[in-house]
Amino acid sequence: MLLGIRIGNCCRSVFHAAFLACVLPITASTVQASQSCPSQPDDHIKGKLRTNDLNIKTSSADLDLGELSFSYDGDYCVVNGQPWSGVEQDWSSDNLKITVYSGRKGKSDGGKVIAKSFADKTNNNATQTIAHTSPPPGKLNFYACGTLEFNDYQNNANQAAAVDLCVAQGTSNNWWVGGSDWVKKGSSICYADSNYRNGVDGLAACLDPSSTTDNKIWGKNGGAHLNELFLYSIVAEHQFSAQEREFLVEYLSGLGINKILVEKIIPKKLTLKTKNISYQCSGNANCSQKNVDYTIAGNQLWAGVDSGVPDGGSFKKQTLSVTAGRSAGSGPAEWLKNDIGGSYIGTMTFSDAPSKLNFAFCGDLAIDTESMGICMGQGSPAASPINNWWTGGKGWKTSKMMDVMPLLKVLLKPSQYRLIEGFGGVSGRVAWSYHAGTLVLALTISTNDSLLVQDFAKFFVPVNNGIILIGF
Numbered sequence: 001m002l003l004g005i006r007i008g009n010c011c012r013s014v015f016h017a018a019f020l021a022c023v024l025p026i027t028a029s030t031v032q033a034s035q036s037c038p039s040q041p042d043d044h045i046k047g048k049l050r051t052n053d054l055n056i057k058t059s060s061a062d063l064d065l066g067e068l069s070f071s072y073d074g075d076y077c078v079v080n081g082q083p084w085s086g087v088e089q090d091w092s093s094d095n096l097k098i099t100v101y102s103g104r105k106g107k108s109d110g111g112k113v114i115a116k117s118f119a120d121k122t123n124n125n126a127t128q129t130i131a132h133t134s135p136p137p138g139k140l141n142f143y144a145c146g147t148l149e150f151n152d153y154q155n156n157a158n159q160a161a162a163v164d165l166c167v168a169q170g171t172s173n174n175w176w177v178g179g180s181d182w183v184k185k186g187s188s189i190c191y192a193d194s195n196y197r198n199g200v201d202g203l204a205a206c207l208d209p210s211s212t213t214d215n216k217i218w219g220k221n222g223g224a225h226l227n228e229l230f231l232y233s234i235v236a237e238h239q240f241s242a243q244e245r246e247f248l249v250e251y252l253s254g255l256g257i258n259k260i261l262v263e264k265i266i267p268k269k270l271t272l273k274t275k276n277i278s279y280q281c282s283g284n285a286n287c288s289q290k291n292v293d294y295t296i297a298g299n300q301l302w303a304g305v306d307s308g309v310p311d312g313g314s315f316k317k318q319t320l321s322v323t324a325g326r327s328a329g330s331g332p333a334e335w336l337k338n339d340i341g342g343s344y345i346g347t348m349t350f351s352d353a354p355s356k357l358n359f360a361f362c363g364d365l366a367i368d369t370e371s372m373g374i375c376m377g378q379g380s381p382a383a384s385p386i387n388n389w390w391t392g393g394k395g396w397k398t399s400k401m402m403d404v405m406p407l408l409k410v411l412l413k414p415s416q417y418r419l420i421e422g423f424g425g426v427s428g429r430v431a432w433s434y435h436a437g438t439l440v441l442a443l444t445i446s447t448n449d450s451l452l453v454q455d456f457a458k459f460f461v462p463v464n465n466g467i468i469l470i471g472f
Contacts, residue, residue, distance in 0.1 A: 037077025037117050047103030049083040052141075054167055054175050056096040056207065058219040065205055065219045066152025066198060068096040070165070075145040077117055078102050079110035087144045096219075098167055104141035106171045111139030118143045118168050118176065126178025127189050128170065129209045129217060137176055143168035153196040153203040161196035161203045177207050177217060185299055190222045192303030194323045201226040202303045202323030222301035222325070227358075227378055229320040229389050230466035233277040233310070247406065277440065277471045278310050278318055278366050279374070294361035295335040300325025305361060320376070324359050326387060328380040332357035336390070340375055344392030345431035347444045347465045350401065354379050354390050362393060365440065367471045372438045391442055391467050396433050404428035404445055441470040 058065045072087035082103030090097045106114065118126070119136035121143075126135055145166040153161040168176040182189040187209060194202030204224030207217050296302045303323035310318040333354040336344065340362060344353055360377035375393035392398065409417050433442045444467055 038113055047079075047082045047105040049085060049101060050104050052100045052102060052104065052169055052173070054098045054100070054177075054217065055215075056098070056177075056217045056219050058094050058096070064094070065150060065221060067091055067150075068219060069149045069151060070096060070098050070146055071149065071162075072144060072146040075166075076102075076143060077114045078142040079105050079108060079114065081105075082142070084142070087146070100142065100144055100167070100169070102142045102169075104169060104171075104173065106139050106141035106169070111141065111171060114140040114143060114168075118166060118178075121145065121166055121180065122178035122182075123180040124178075125180060125182040125184055125189055126166075126168075126176050127184075127187060127207060127209060127217075128174055128176045129215045130172065130174040131187075131209070135176075137168065137170055139171045140176070141169040141171060141173075143176075150196065150203055150205060152198045154198075155196050161193060163191045174215060175217065182207075185222065185301065188220075188222070190301050192222070192224065192301055192323065194304035194306050194321065202306065202321070204301050204303045204323055206301065223327075224301040224303055224323050224325050227322040227324060227326060227387065229322070229376060229378075231277075231279055231310075231318045231320065231469055232466055233316045233318070233469045233471070243409075247409075276316075276368055277469045278307075278316075279320060280307055280364050280366055280371075293363075294359060295332045296324055296359040297329030297331050297357065298325075298327055300327055300359070302359065305363070307363075322359070322361070322378070326358035326378065326380065328356040328358050330356050332360040332377055336360050336375055336377055336393075340393055342375075342392050342394040342396045343398040343433065344375075344377075344390045344396070345398050345433045345442065345444050346379065346388055346390040346446070347467065348386065348388040348446050349379070349381055350429055350446060352398075356380065357390070358387065360390075365469070365471075367438055367440060370438055372435055372440065374435075386465060388465060389444075389467065391444075392433055395435050395437055396442075397436060398431065398433040401429040401431050404430050438471070443468045443470075 056068060058068060069091060070087075070089040072089075076084065076087070078084045082105055083101075084103070085101035087101070088099050090099070105111075115137040118140055124136050126137075128135065128137070143166050145164065147162045148165040150161040155161070163181050164179045165177060165182075166179055170176060178189055179191075182191050184190075185206060188206040190204070190206040192202070192204040196203040201221070201224070204222045206220045206222035208220055209217060294302060294305075301324065306321040306323075308319040308321060310316040333356055336357070337353065346354060354377060357377040357379050360375060362373060362375040364371045365374050373393055373395065374391060377390040379388045379390060381388050405421075429446050431444045431446070434440065435442075
């Protein structure tokens with residue numbers, strides 16, 4: 001028995017059959033579900049069932065997003081009277097083919113209704129192949145919605161990244177793709193989530209028309225990269241030598257901290273107990289692009305911050321992983337200086353403040369049971385192939401830079417210091433900053449030499465492009 005049911009302006013097939021416009025043949029892998037589109041003019045234009053292929057290619061030099069898949073969720077819309085038989089997908093090497101079995105007579109008034117519904121569903125975050133009109137589309141033959149999955153990007157629970165995506169066909173048989181969780185970036189739409197990784201980078205994906213004459217979509221990473229900032233913090237009780245105490249008392253007093261507080265930090269019994277420090281997004285243990293204040297130069301892609309977990313032991317290393325584009329501009333630097341305020345120190349630089357940054361973001365430092373605000377930004381020094389980092393913010397005060405050798409004389413064992421001194425010493429500067437409200441010190445070491453600095457807890461770490469934090 002062949003059975004078709006018409007609901008409102010729609011057809012819904014109940015059993016596999018071959019009855020034109022209401023019940024249509026379906027392949028074994030085709031999903032069949034009810035139509036969910038708004039009321040249309042009662043045109044009932046007849047048409048043939050067509051095979052409509054959308055190709056999303058993912059391999060483009062080093063911008064490969066890996067394997068993609070599309071799960072159709074049954075949400076579709078087609079002009080009244082047109083046949084519909086569902087959606088299927090196929091992945092082959094570097095190409096995702098989404099096949100929509102539908103009629104394609106969208107030039108009627110019903111095509112306008114479908115286009116309006118598509119624009120509402122995608123919040124106008126859509127792009128198209130063979131651009132005939134500016135978005136949103138004026139008329140469409142059909143649309144189908146589902147979930148685009150990035151199978152090579154997974155979270156800590158080994159779940160693949162996924163985002164809603166609607167695909168639609170224009171009346172020139174060109175393609176539209178979009179979704180409310182995507183963001184327009186020029187001619188592309190992009191989606192990013194640093195909680196999902198391919199083992200190296202967080203997810204940053206853009207769908208981009210291949211050209212104005214080709215009916216394909218390219219899947220790219222949007223130019224985003226993994227950027228790592230290392231925070232080192234000391235959690236220990238340290239016995240100072242007289243030389244160490246003399247140096248730090250003099251220096252902390254020079255920062256403007258009054259003598260009573262200096263004596264509290266470095267008591268005469270020469271014992272220092274430091275606090276546990278870790279970075280977190282404001283009010284959250286972990287970071288994502290949804291709960292961190294940030295800005296990024298130009299129209300680049302931002303996927304957020306993964307705060308990581310500090311290493312154990314008395315000398316902790318915490319890695320902040322930022323997935324974002326890195327093309328410098330003055331905007332993020334102005335955001336830190338003018339909108340956030342405060343003062344800043346940088347790694348691998350002899351400048352007092354950044355003039356250009358790739359991006360900047362703000363969060364909290366958790367210090368035992370207290371917390372305080374802190375901001376970070378990534379720069380692009382012209383003389384260095386490595387991107388450097390800046391830190392500071394409201395409530396932070398900085399000192400003048402000093403030569404690195406006096407600090408090394410305190411931090412290193414005498415034999416180690418003499419070894420460095422015998423080779424001509426280290427050419428570099430140290431920048432200090434402190435937060436007056438919580439007595440946390442931050443320091444950076446900028447040098448062109450290869451440098452391993454020993455901390456108070458007697459460990460060696462490379463800190464040329466990292467930030468050392470000490471909480472008292």
